[in-house]
Amino acid sequence: MIRAASAMLEVKHLRKVYADSSRTVEAIRDVSFTVGQGELVCIVGPSGAGKTTLLKCVAGLLAPSSGEIILEGQTVVEPPPAMAVVFQEYGRSLFPWMTVHDNVALPLKHKKIDAGRREELVRDALAAVDLKGVENAYPWQLSGGMQQRVAIARAVAYEPHVLLMDEPFAAVDAQTRADLEDLIRVLWARLRVTVLFVTHDIDESVYLGQRVLVMSHAPTVIMEDVAIDLPGERTQLETRSMARFGELRKHIYSKIQLAKQGWRPPA
Amino acid sequence: MSAPTTSVRARTSARTIVWLQGLAGLAGFAALLEIVPRIGLVSPLYLPPFSTIMVALYKEMMTAEFWTALGDTLEAWAIGLVISVIAGVVIGIVIGSSQVVRTLTHSTIEFLRPIPSVALIPLAVLLFGSQIQSTLILVVYASFWQVLIQVLYGVQDVDPVARETARSYGLGTWAQIRYVTWPTTLPYLMTGVRLAAAVALILAITSEVAIDTQGLGKEISDTESGGAVAAMYAYLIVAGIIGVIVNLGARTLERRVLAWHPSMRLDSVEARA
């Protein structure tokens, strides 16, 4: 079902060049796309494709060399309050000197909400990610998958309009990754939040996304914007064994191979 | 594809900037020392302007006493450092190689370590007066612990698998030390030497001030009691410069040794001193 979605996020001709004292690298050449409200869009590409750079520019953590990022009609110059980011290195993204509860609550301290509401948000967020009874534990006492859930809970409690995820499950074992992928789909449906999900795993991008943006390697451009016409209800077992899944997967994979051979889409 | 900019030139200019910033800091500090006494913020009797101090330094460097004092300090420092390093290594390896000995000596080491070496000053004075031996007692006592602790860390860090392998090949104690213990301990030893070198210099000059043995410290206290304030500051600056040279030298040595030696430690910053 395709709704006429209002544009939540617009990326216009984004270009990012890194220049330090020794060399200049053009990480992103020209990337433009739009994300509608409530969409779950995946970004997939080979390593070195500037995916993380792209996400950081969208998140306001990196200034683009040229081009614009527009969130809900306003240009992004610094991290906007309507966005939350989940990083890949979950171990390093949680404060080791704070309990799980305090980790989730910290960003809320600046949101001008009273303590009662804050507690409610924390509790609900932890419940939403299926974490019970760990409020008083420290992050390093938990397993990798649980730590990432805490990071996701922190993002959820923040009540963002856009959720950015930078290869969040890359450092997690396959079984945990499957559980977390399903968790994202559940959260997305429940909270009706817009999600931009970066990954290097093609299967994951097809399984999760409504659309998949296929990136070339550096200097990065979008190879193709692939619509994922799989059913809305997805399960690990059934969806991944569907014929259509395999076709989409193959299509994206071949596009990435083309990119590696130097082919680029006509401007 | 855009071409990379000339790398070497860009890299050198970045390093030059850092150098210039540092130089600016030093120049600013000297300027501060020049201006503050001149405008009377601090009495020039207590803190002469930088230029006056430099003149005094030049004059001192023309005297023979300056160089003898410098030599005396460096002599005490070097002898004390060598003794403490040798003692630290030998005792450290002996203690560290046996779990039993290590457990037995642990409490004694932890008791003796925090004792400030200056507590020995009265004893040193009684025994040796103002001779170099007094200074050496203080220098060795303080520096020895730095080396010992690091060597103990190093011996403890030896890979048990490597040790087992050596033993199963029938290597004797001496060979084990040479081929297994020593390479692991070396980086830690370098840290210990760096710390010991700094401590040894501080204690050498300190004891010269306190006990009146020949050296830079004695010159400092003599010029102070004699009212030659500018000369006192001159000697102070010399002490500082020697200290900087020793610190930088030790750090370079440590880095050189660690460069071709695969360091097995997590992070040198973590080394507990």
Place this chain on the structure above:
Amino acid sequence: MKTAVPALPRRIAATLALPVALIATWWFTSAHSQNFYFPPLRTIVETFGKLWFSSQAMQNVVPSLVRFSVGYLAAAVLGIAIGIPVGTSRNLRNVLEPVLEFLRAVPPPVLVPVLILFAGLGNEMKALVIVSGCIWPVLLNTVAGVRALDEVLAEVVRSYRIGPFTRFWHFILPGASPQIFTGLRQSLSIGLILMVISEMFAASDGIGFALVQYQRSFAIPEMWSGIILLGIIGIVLSLIFRAFEAWILGWYHGLRQSQRAN
């Protein structure tokens, strides 16, 4: 069949074995000592009790410890307060680094004559001497700790728009605290040394002062007892520090343990 010795008594025995043996050796070898400089341990112990537990002794011990505490705490606060901005700003660091390297290389006890010029012979001078020596390990380790803050965590802080005060209190300070504590530990021993030295020079009370008096008047057992007292103070301070560190850095020790287990 091996008889199992229970763990705790064994640990206590291991801890005390060598010290007790050394003390016993000292006791017995010096028991009949005629050496002027090395009196029998027994005499020293007797003197110790008489000397340092009297109210007269308190007049020496208390001022020393007060001066030490004031100097040490002031150095800690200053070191952290200066260290954090220097650690944060690369430009500031580049400018100040050579100057700081030079200043810290000047042996603090050597500053005693200088500080006497400025601050006279009173308590201020001694506190200043302690600060001038203790500040460097704290400052330099604070700089190192701030520089070593995790970049991912820094990005988390930025992406959630966490304000400057929260950033300082919940990120920078706790993040750098393990390294800061390394500096604080080094400063502890330096502070003790400087406390004694400054009192040896110019004082009317204090442990260092008392030690010099005993040495000059050849009161040897008293002098030895003073040395032992300094040792005990050093140990006690070290234990207090370690307890404090274990309390504040509990999370850090837990973190390291879990890292080592993996």
